[in-house]
Amino acid sequence: MREFAFELRLCGWLEDREEGVVARQLGTSVEGRGNRILDVLLVRPGPEFDARTRLPPGEIPLAAIESDAGVGEWTPVTDAVPGPPERARRVAERAADVGYLELERKGGEAVVRRVARYPGEWFGDLVGVENKPDLGRPGDLAFQLRHDVALGLLDEVWLATESYVTGAHLNRIPDAVGVARVDADALAAGGEDAEEAVEVVREATPLDTAGAGVEVLDERPTETAIETVDGAAKARARRRLAERAYGKGWRTYGFPDCAEVERAASGSASALPYCAWKDRLVDAASECGPDCPGHDASETQHPDLDAERAAATPWNPTPAVRTRTQSRLDRWTE
């Protein structure tokens, strides 16, 4: 099975069985130069998870979370957000667009306040999954897993594959990485078949997320570029990652305007993009369009993927928090 279809079906399977948030295709580089994109992330709920579902549904910027903006009390933007005034203003506008900060002009000054306290303990463990349906074509797999284990940003790292896993395969990946063999067709079939679809070949070993880690930025035959990352930087990166996952989820695929596309089910997910012409799930962003020989231009009824996510998970697209639709200061007059 192709990696895209494998990934969507695995996300649906996880969502049906795990509490918290499932998301896909998230950057996990702390220093921002490593370009590591994780396939799937499971964010386990922390004790304040419910409080997060009552806040705006999009990613709340880290700078807004860490700001000195109070609840119910207006603070000048430049006092609330450290750094140059232009940056403070950008942060405030972005957080106001999301609906987490209210932004107004009072007495000629831009001021902000939070719509609610931020629940710092809304997420628990972060579990990463790297998908490699065919271990015969590993690509960058070994590098990616070494990166994740050396950095220790995630509590657990797993490899998910359809291949039969040999001792030689296990020897090539770090010992801490858990390995699961997945029968993707059984996932797609759902019901009792899906219960047996994932076999744990090797359990993951929890990583040290609190201590310092090493980020592998680049690996070449003669040299490896690394950066040491302390525990505080990792803690901030974990929060940013959890927020991204909450805002993004895993239903980030599109439906093409083509008569061949249909909605396929997988567990409780009912709207995966299935192409009748190719007889498989398709990634519209990279596979669909007039260049495809099977393309048959047609106006597609695009599914409401946010509504499906809201029905299947605690994620709440319409929480009862005060939000302003106009957040840019230059649109306002006193």
Ligand code: SF4
């Ligand atoms: S554009 Fe091609 S791949 Fe995409 S749905 Fe149409 S026939 Fe299938």
